[in-house]
Amino acid sequence: MTRDELLQKNIYLIDLDGTVIDSGKRHADVMSVILDSGNPEYADGKPRTDFNADEYLAYKSDGHSGKEYLKEIMGLTPSSADDIQRAWTEQIEFSAYLNKDRLYEDTIFFLNIIYESAGVVFLTARRNVDGLKGELRRLCLNAYADYTIVADPFDAVAQKEKAYIALKKMYPDASFTIVGDTENEYEMALKNKIECRLLNRGFRSRKFWNDRKVRSYDDLIAVYKSLKIKR
Incomplete structure (x- = not known):
């Protein structure tokens, strides 16, 4: 399938910090x-x-x-x-x-599988856009994304939702899934009724999610297994 055909079918909205990039x-x-x-x-x-x-x-x-x-x-x-x-x-x-940021060990494995089977959109809240561009190049992540959505950290949820609505108009038949590690992704998924997978290794812990009775995953391998992607 072409990239456009994959985007028309399934799109993964993937958070960067705490999800694929270890910025702790x-x-x-x-x-x-x-x-x-x-x-x-x-x-x-x-x-x-x-x-x-x-x-x-x-x-x-x-x-x-x-x-x-x-x-x-x-x-x-x-x-x-x-x-x-x-x-x-x-x-x-x-x-x-x-420059201190690194990829998690399972990042490339996960992104390889997702990018082969679906559209990929990176989500991030950053102010230094040039710094982000340099980081994506340094970590070789550009090869795994069709789009990158950059939101202001002080208005991240609203701006990401606006971008999602725009994507939904571009790809009205696509199924969306959010992969992230904080309540920002969770609230966006809940409000817009989007399937969601949340990690507990990034900026929110297993305790944080358990206290809210929300299922979470230890790593991207566990997320991959839960998605049951056909390769």
Whole structure:
């Protein structure tokens, strides 16, 4: 089948960060650097605990924000936590940090299978579009997508839904499936009645999904098996 014929039949909307790209190290490293250089203020005069990358990522994956980690776990004052989190948001997409991102071990296996059998649309919330383009080239992901939808992180759900509606008009007979790792993908799927597969290894944990009584998957191999794709 041609790409257009595949798009007319099935389309997979695949999130990037936390789904096919492992960007956890970037998220933790940026926070660590900012804490080391930002002169944070602590409510008790000293940190309750030193910054721990694994603890930080695990805390966030249970549904908490980075700012909550700074205040509740490390003990920063509210105003200092605001300043640190603002700096993190400003720096998280710097090119030097984007170079820390890597593919998950099962990414290429999964994308190869999906791209052979269906249309593929990448979904991502980024502000640094040039940085994203460079990352897609570096990680050799352009070969596995028919389209890439880039949304503003502060309006991601609405912009992704708008893009989905546009795709639905272009390919009215296609069946859609979302593959992601956060409540953004889940809410979009729920609202638009789209089949969905959610991972618990990215930016949301198994506990996060279990607490909401939502089924989740450990990796893309498990997602692939659940889709029962004919090869």
